[in-house]
Amino acid sequence: MDCDVAVIGAGPAGIQAAIHSSRKKAATIVIGKASGSAVTGTRIGNYFGTGEVPGEDMLAHGRAQAESTGARFVEENVISAMAGDGSFVLGLESGETVNAKAVILATGISRMKLNVPGEKELFGKGVSYCAVCDCNFYRGKRAVIVGNDSEAAVSAELMTGYASETHWVFWDLKANDALVSKARAAGVTFHESRPSAIEGGDRVTSISLEDGTSIQTDGVFIELGAKSAADLALDLGAMPELDDTIKVDGSCCCVGVPGLFACGDVTGKPWQVAKAVGQGCIAGMSAADYARGIE
Template sequence: MSGIYDVAILGSGPGGLQAAIHSSRKKARVLMLGRIDNSSLYWAHVENYCCQVKISGEEVLRTGREQAENFGTEFRDEDVLTIEPDGSLFSIKLESGDVVKSKTVILATGSSRNKLKVPGEKELLGKGVSYCVDCDAGFYRDEIVAVAGCRSAAAGGAVALTNFASEVHLYCEELDVAEGLRKQLIDTGVHVHEGVKIEEILGETAVTGVKLDDGSTMDVSGVFIELGAKGVLELTAMLGVQLDENMKYIEADKKQRTSVPGVYAAGDICGPPLQMAKAVGEGCVAGIEAATYAKKMEVE
């Protein structure tokens, strides 16, 4: 898997898979990143998609992956930790610690931010509760913070927070990350509490602590909830991609181009309706356009 890819696709849902199929068919070298069960479709059943009466989301995704593989798409079942411009390319760091480079990027990670669903979470949002380490880490210099989550976004976020906070505590039922990222947690001094969950976020006008399911409490100034892969806020913060006026979805034109040349977006990350039919259509366009852009770079 060495060398430079033409198209790197972040997200393993229907939009990303359709993009992979179309860009691979245009003879582009395509890498798809992400875990299939991160897609919200994986746990759903589909009844309103043209020509399908009823089918499980898992079956849709597995079939789509087989199609993309048959056309030459390469897959890595890893989440992305960071992504940044690198000259005319994009440099993408994976949870294993590996770095891959691509001429173009398609963002197809979906839009939802999983909630912890505990008392105090909603009330203290923006007052110490955050869903974006890359956006808000700088507000917690020399403070003690907590991170909730078991996967790469939580672990990677906890590592990043050590550059700002005096102490970082990661709470999770069971850590599920690559060994390279697990080692980073240890090396950077993150306090990992496996088998311990946050059951309440404490504070009146700002976060003052967390109550844990073992009955103890911990004084913290911030709580970062990272229950999945990197979401729209983190990815756009890294790349400088323009969001809509509500800072919730990526703005993309009819060719699925974002405000950053070489970066495309498809699916729920571009806004409602949050439907598979829309994601597939946008993925088709994004895949064709990204492959065309990458091939044009070769000529130039």
């Protein structure tokens, strides 16, 4: 799929960016799932002119607005990203690719946690949230991937090229069937059970599951959602801050890489819909101008 502007994230910031981008006659694709937005399951009571509304209603109305201006929505996660010569290539969980002249990162904040004993204590000592980032450190070692979505499937398959043995732990599998098959064919060992604890001293030594299984391992990679904006920023040539937020120029929401923009929670506090929508407006217009060659 080809477009002028690809927006990664289907929350308030991403949808607002799409509205303004497409209104400026830039072919716009929004990639993401509304269920992943921070406003899903909440009631918004402090946004101008709306009173108190369910977050899902806000997203549905916003999507309808964006679609009425010509924006297209693709309800998938981005599992790979690459900056090319004057363009960007985004890989989706279905195997499709999106080629864009400009990209807007509106993924919100992620790094979802398991919240099990040992996770916090062993972070950086064998617990990681980015298999792509740390796989090279596990050459010839044992690794466990934890997660239900396509990102976990991709990470599990990837890890088989480095680790001596790769296990994948899931409990509510939602990954794309083709990606699951690839992981199985690559030799990944599957475990269907929730993790209950991660064990170790100076380093991770094992992970325990609720079904009583204990897996001896050197590393646990927690992949509970789409690639974070920090991961994507790195893939696209930008450097995130130490807290995984992305610093932007307030006048254009540009990131420092030509054609790359960011808006919403991913740019830091305050994590408010009003701020997300304001930045979405700026990022959408800026990205459209960039894609259409307007200074």
